[in-house]
Amino acid sequence: MRSITILGATGSIGLSTLDVIRRHPGRFSVYALTAATKAKELADLCREFRPKVAVMSDASAAQELAGLLSDCPDIQILEGDRGLSAVAAAGEACTVMAAIVGAAGLAPTLAAVRAGKRVLLANKEALVMSGRLFMDAVSDSGAELLPIDSEHNAIFQCMPADKIRDPAAAGITRILLTASGGPFRTLAAEELRTVTPEQACAHPNWSMGQKISVDSATLMNKGLELIEACWLFNTTPDRVEVHVHPESIIHSMVEYADGSVLAQLGSPDMRTPIANGLAWPERIEAGVAPLDLFAIGKFHFERPDLQRFPCLRLAADAFASGGTAPAVLNAANEEAVAAFLDGRLCFADIPVIIERTLAATPVVTATDFETIFAKDAEARDCAREQIRLLAV
Numbered sequence: 001m002r003s004i005t006i007l008g009a010t011g012s013i014g015l016s017t018l019d020v021i022r023r024h025p026g027r028f029s030v031y032a033l034t035a036a037t038k039a040k041e042l043a044d045l046c047r048e049f050r051p052k053v054a055v056m057s058d059a060s061a062a063q064e065l066a067g068l069l070s071d072c073p074d075i076q077i078l079e080g081d082r083g084l085s086a087v088a089a090a091g092e093a094c095t096v097m098a099a100i101v102g103a104a105g106l107a108p109t110l111a112a113v114r115a116g117k118r119v120l121l122a123n124k125e126a127l128v129m130s131g132r133l134f135m136d137a138v139s140d141s142g143a144e145l146l147p148i149d150s151e152h153n154a155i156f157q158c159m160p161a162d163k164i165r166d167p168a169a170a171g172i173t174r175i176l177l178t179a180s181g182g183p184f185r186t187l188a189a190e191e192l193r194t195v196t197p198e199q200a201c202a203h204p205n206w207s208m209g210q211k212i213s214v215d216s217a218t219l220m221n222k223g224l225e226l227i228e229a230c231w232l233f234n235t236t237p238d239r240v241e242v243h244v245h246p247e248s249i250i251h252s253m254v255e256y257a258d259g260s261v262l263a264q265l266g267s268p269d270m271r272t273p274i275a276n277g278l279a280w281p282e283r284i285e286a287g288v289a290p291l292d293l294f295a296i297g298k299f300h301f302e303r304p305d306l307q308r309f310p311c312l313r314l315a316a317d318a319f320a321s322g323g324t325a326p327a328v329l330n331a332a333n334e335e336a337v338a339a340f341l342d343g344r345l346c347f348a349d350i351p352v353i354i355e356r357t358l359a360a361t362p363v364v365t366a367t368d369f370e371t372i373f374a375k376d377a378e379a380r381d382c383a384r385e386q387i388r389l390l391a392v
């Protein structure tokens with residue numbers, strides 16, 4: 001039995017993970033489930049999966065959960081950041097699904113890494129923010145880091161397992177990172193000024209949480225994924241080329257020196273990469289619809305348009321600047337996306353806020369995690385001010 005902690009159990013990735021686990025009762029057990037504020041949802045999941053521990057990061061939600069589970073004294077309830085990091089590092093769990101959205105996931109994901117767990121990384125923002133420090137923590141502890149982001153899981157599947165951090169030694173020349181292009185792929189620049197949060201969150205191929213849906217619509221998601229790919233596969237942006245592929249059937253490709261290009265294909269359903277990470281190196285059933293290539297018929301490819309979607313360029317530039325720049329990029333993006341989702345910022349101004357925040361926040365060397373967290377806070381203050389100025 002593989003015992004699992006799910007950080008972010010009530011989210012899109014968390015629920016998909018539990019769906020795969022539900023299909024294999026003899027194979028996986030749940031050690032801990034965590035959520036931010038949705039006590040009722042977490043209580044229902046606790047009744048079904050019977051974890052030893054449940055964590056609410058929000059203290060009042062933890063009290064509500066305790067009330068809802070008063071008849072389940074065998075489930076221990078913890079709260080706050082300390083509760084999250086405690087279950088991520090606990091000896092009873094061998095695998096941790098890191099599926100909290102945004103910078104809030106960094107501390108507990110790092111706790112799992114430092115405890116040497118198998119870490120299934122969905123929370124790309126944690127790696128983008130802390131890059132080298134995060135990867136060094138993985139090597140120091142011997143943690144087993146497996147990518148869950150569909151593109152990175154596809155790349156991982158197309159590489160020899162022992163050469164993940166040394167693609168050149170495997171004869172790999174390029175990574176072809178696919179992108180759906182998002183819901184606004186064909187809109188003109190002027191039309192991007194009036195799109196609504198509902199339109200941005202209605203992704204054509206994937207059902208996901210709100211933040212990543214907006215990131216997919218701005219192409220910031222691909223920018224974060226470019227940085228994620230460079231760290232995971234120890235490569236450089238000139239060896240990663242983004243291919244817009246609107247069908248979202250090829251999840252990414254790896255090119256070899258002999259001209260071979262290996263691709264991983266499948267229905268756009270996150271249960272495939274999640275099952276791959278949970279059972280790796282074995283393969284298990286994931287509940288995913290079989291691929292019907294006759295029904296799909298054709299695949300299309302385009303170059304990304306960096307004029308209409310400048311977030312991809314901003315991310316590449318931040319990675320090139322190095323140090324704390326990717327943490328600033330990420331923090332500014334999180335603030336801008338939150339402002340867009342609650343009607344304080346227009347969609348087309350998301351990259352404006354990020355660019356201004358990057359320009360106003362000096363880059364320093366990322367020597368430790370404290371420096372990263374401090375820059376994250378500084379960038380958020382700056383981005384909020386820029387959002388306020390743009391609104392008046």
Ligand code: NAD
Nearest residue numbers: 008009010011012013035036057100101104122123208209
């Ligand atoms: P979501 O919004 O659906 O779920 C987020 C989860 O994190 C929830 O359980 C929520 O309670 C928890 N959470 C939110 N804020 C928190 C906080 N401050 N402290 C503690 N917990 C908090 O998000 P999602 O779509 O499942 O995405 C999760 C992560 O996976 C993101 O980093 C995203 O980029 C990545 N990812 C998602 C998909 C997808 O298909 N949804 C695909 C690839 C990668």
Ligand code: MG
Nearest residue numbers: 149150151225
């Ligand atoms: Mg992805």
